[in-house]
Amino acid sequence: MENNIRAAGISKSFGSQVALQELDFAAAPGEIFGFIGADGAGKTTLFKILTTLLRQDAGKAEVCGLDTDKDFREIRRIIGYMAGRFSLYGDLSVEENLKFFAQVFDSTLQENYELIRDIYVLLEPFKKRRAADLSGGMKQKLALCCALIHKPKVLVLDEPTTGVDPVSRREFWDNLKTVAAEGITTLVATPYMDEAMQCDRVALLQEGRILQIDRPAQIIADFPKAVIILKTEHNRNQLIRKLRKLPEAESVFSFGETIHVTCEPAIKGKLTAAIAAAESGISFQPEQAAGIEDCFLYYMQRADGRENN
Amino acid sequence: MKHFKIFIWKEFLHIWRDKKTLLIIILLPIIEVLLFGFVLTSEINHVSLGIYDQDNSDWSGELTRSFENSRYFDLIRLYNEQDVEKALRGNRVKAVLKIKPEAEKSLQMGESGIMQLLLDASDPNIARTIEVYIMNMSSRFMKQAGNRKNLLDVQQLMYYNPDLKSVFKSVPGLMAVVLMLICAMMTSVSLAREKETGTMDVLLISPLKPGQIIIGKMVPYIAISFVNILMIIALSVFVFGVPVRGSLVLLFLFSGFYVVCALSFGLLVSTLVNTQQIAMMISLAGLMLPTTLLSGLIYPIRNMPRWLQMLSGVFPARWFVETLGHVMLKDSPVYYFLQPLGYILLITVILLLLAARRFKVRYD
Secondary structure (H helix, E strand, O other): OOOOEEEEEEEEEEEEEEEEEEEEEEEEEOEEEEEEEEOOHHHHHHHHOOOOOOOOOEEEEEOOOOOOOOOOHHHHHEEEEOOOOOOOOOEEEEEHHHHHHHHOOOOOOOOOHHHHHHHHHHHHOOOEHHHHHHHHHHHHHHHHHHHHHHOOOOEEEEEEOOOOOOHHHHHHHHHHHHHHHOEEEEEEOOOOHHHHHOOOOOEEEEEEEEEEEEOHHHHHOOOOOEEEEEOOOOOOHHHHHHHOOOOOOOEEEEEEEEEEEOOOHHHHHHHHHHHHHHOOEEEOOOOOOOHHHHHHHHHHHHHHHHHHH | OOOHHHHHHHHHHHHOHHHHHHHHHHHHHHHHHHHHHHOOOOOOOOEEEEEEEOOOHHHHHHHHHHHHOOEEEEEEOOOHHHHHHHHOOOOOOEEEEOOOOOHHHHHHHHOOOEEEEOOOOOOOOHHHHHHHHHHHHHHHHHHOOOOOOOOOOOOOOOOOOOOOHHHHHHHHHHHHHHOOOOOHHHHHHHHHHHHHHHHHHHHHHOOOOOHHHHHHHHHHHHHHHHHHHHHHHHHHHHEEEEEEOOOOOHHHHHHHHHHHHHHHHHHHHHHOOOOOOHHHHHHHHHHHHHHHHHHHOOHHHHHHOOOHHHHOOOHHHHHHHHHHOOOOHHOOOHHHHHHHHHHHHHHHHHHHHHHHHHOOOOEE
């Protein structure tokens, strides 16, 4: 029982559209496992297979030692699932939603109140309000409560933070850590790369394939490239276009205010000097360490490049 | 069973919270019955009838007066063939009764065919009704006038609905349409909504069995349907004087069978579509139109071409209208119900089998 979710060689196609290609991963009890990827990377498909809603074409997946294909009825009793659109009943009140999702899974609100207490205290003032009238952050909290109320062994959250304000997002991740501390394995899909740091381990997903899979800190530590972070007083887009023409610059991305340029660590000093000499109005960030997003963008670009060649 | 109970509770909440839809569901049958009862009637009142009396005898004068005194007809006297032609063409009259010259004499000699009835048949249903009224009135007149001999070859007796009130026929048809609308459309839309909002995924993952989801969706609408049936019957009995000659228990029993059949229709639709809008479109176009047009509510089934008659048999409404006719108007013996009831059950079983095949516990 080292890993309570295990997937090996999972593949799935919809007609000629390949959604997942030979995916392997495992998640341990109490682990928060993140899947990072753009829309259409295959996150939702993978989650639907793990929640037994979809059948894989090939490969084998297990949840708590139960086969997703053969034992799907048993699995359905031990997972909590929160679909991307906060599957709640908008015309029912907060209280009624909770009561429904508790009892439909043969549980009660009282039985597992401890598990959701931290989240529910925030919702309590609105308990008579209809779910449709809640803010995005509140809807998300309610959906999480509903997914947790029957105390599942595995929690599967499909893009729980999409369309939610930054403050609620941060609160949400704190909630997840409380849940994970109870030993509940949590799978989270998100399109936001910065959220990767909140996970115990992450898998970077692109076009149905896992590009990288590890602890986020390890991914950063293993990053083979160096990053130059700079700002300009002039037109940013013009500068990005110029920098992309440099053969030494392996990737150039805009990060809000700043521009990140990746290159071989050996030539970092030379390239920095070259950019400083060629352009005016440029300032370099003192902190030049690569972040998780640099790693992801680099790996995704590299995978794209391979695809095209 | 706890999860099943809470599911039904939730379904009732959905209906209760959506006050606008609830209001429509409750008011629609009332409005339709009133509409069909008062407005869309084919019974006749003050129809303009032309009389071209070529006989001008005492007898023909009496006959004319008897028509004049009736509330069904407004008499317009015509004096020659051109008048007759013009009145009919110009819509001044719906029918012309021609009394032939020497009609009284011919009558005394025992000849028949002394009158001729010309009907504006551009609306065939009304023309037929007028014909029946005139035949009835003239034969009654003949009897009163002491003529034992019948001047008309056919004697008609209107059983079960002597005044030919169209509301008698509309009520069963209306019940068929309203129940089909509520049961089929509401269930299909309600299931499609679960798919649309993604809650269907959660329901599938829950310990609820597919059968429980389906029955849970049906129960509230069965309850509402019976409220509707009660309202329609109460309205038609107390406002329009439609009789319920047979057993009320049978009436409710058969309605129950039909309701389940309609719900199965809705269920099948919902397994085929993913959005509420398409569910609504299919229910309206695919069920409402055939139900209204092919159930005999508006157009008599026996007047349809053969292939349409056979097609109408596919829709349960036709058989439901037939059973209702037996129960409400005729109080027929039980074996008259068996055939139409059998068809309803057969259609239900086929629909449920199809729906069960299509209802997916997992998507593929």
